Amino acid sequence: MAERSEETLMEKISEKFRGSDSSDSDDDKSKLKPSQSSLKSKINRLFGRERPVHSVLGGGKPADIFLWKDKKASAAVLGGATAIWVLFELMECHLLSLVCHFLIFSLAALFLWSNAATFINKSPPQIPQLSIPEDLAVNIALSLRFEINRSLAVLKEIASGRELKKFLAVIAGLWLLSLIGSSCSFLTLLYAVIVLVHTVPFVYEKYEDKIDFYWEKAVIEIKKQYAVFDAKVLSKIPKGPSKDKKH
Template sequence: MENSDDPCDVVVNGDENNRHDSVPSTSTSSSYKLFGRQRSVHQMMGGGKAADVILWRRRRVSCGLMMVATVAWFLFERSGLSFLSVCCDILLILIVLRFLRANYAVLRERQLQSLPELVLSEEMVVIALWLLSVIGSLISFCTLAYIGTIIFITLPALYDKFEDRVDRYAGVIHQKFSKHYKIVDESVISRIPRNLRRHKDL
């Protein structure tokens, strides 16, 4: 019987070293995938130019984005400018430009591209605002935005690079939690009286 280095005892399809970074692999390397995903990381990110930048397939653009974020964070922290007021000014300029473009399109009788519609549930917005308020009370919003940018541009790339290992260890953790949950669930069910269990089954 062959010895496997896989702590999860999962059958691995293909060699890990033969993985192509430029083309997303559709074959699953293990039976367990993080977050139960069925597609590759590149496809989950949209599969376009933005996904290439986030996954460091366009290294110059990714490095440039990190440098711009670092310089902007340093300037905001050192200059004393309010990050929120600068964001409001930028959004106001973008709204004015959008308004001028819409008027220009009407004069030229051209059709504007529709903006993508973002639908969020009320609970999600409330939870996000509450988390931002809690974290914002600890650190500045500029630092929070900078940390979020760095995490957003590094974690997906690291996961894409070490996808097989992360999924393997996540599978081990998932199996252990499942075993413990099953033990706890059986112990709780065993304490329920039989007449209540029969009523529950009915």
């Protein structure tokens, strides 16, 4: 009896130790989980992004197309852009000639079909009434006007001489754009933009953590080099009159 009681006591003690070990391991796991999540939250997202890529791109159908959520629509847009680029750049077709030939073929087919329908005792085809809605035209014009005015306001602010960083960034961007424009046509540039829009967001969303990690390291190095450049060059350039200057 004494041996059995000792065995039961030893079993109870071992069970208690196992329970405490399991609870300690659970506590350790619970402590590790927030630390891992905090590490993920500490990663500086690209361009200070705090929202998902889908919402940054505007959400809805366009974001689904850019991120290949709707594969059929994405393939259709990219395939159509590729066909237009091949047609006008590689085959060197002219837009005006192509539009005229398309209209000639369409009008001739509809005209012949309408006249042939009278001989075979069938009703002629109903051609739909095509027109641009007034609300759509007004909204497009207002949006275009707003964007143009905002761009002009930004250019005016940059030309005032108060924002040296923006001035240098805009000059570098325009110079780079002029180099690209001199080496390729506008249609090729537009096609390259469409291809980039359909590939870069998709790749970034797939390898988001890795790209953000290397981006953060690159930003730190760029800030170091800019601090040196600012101390040696930019700080010695005279600045324009400040906006808050009292007369």
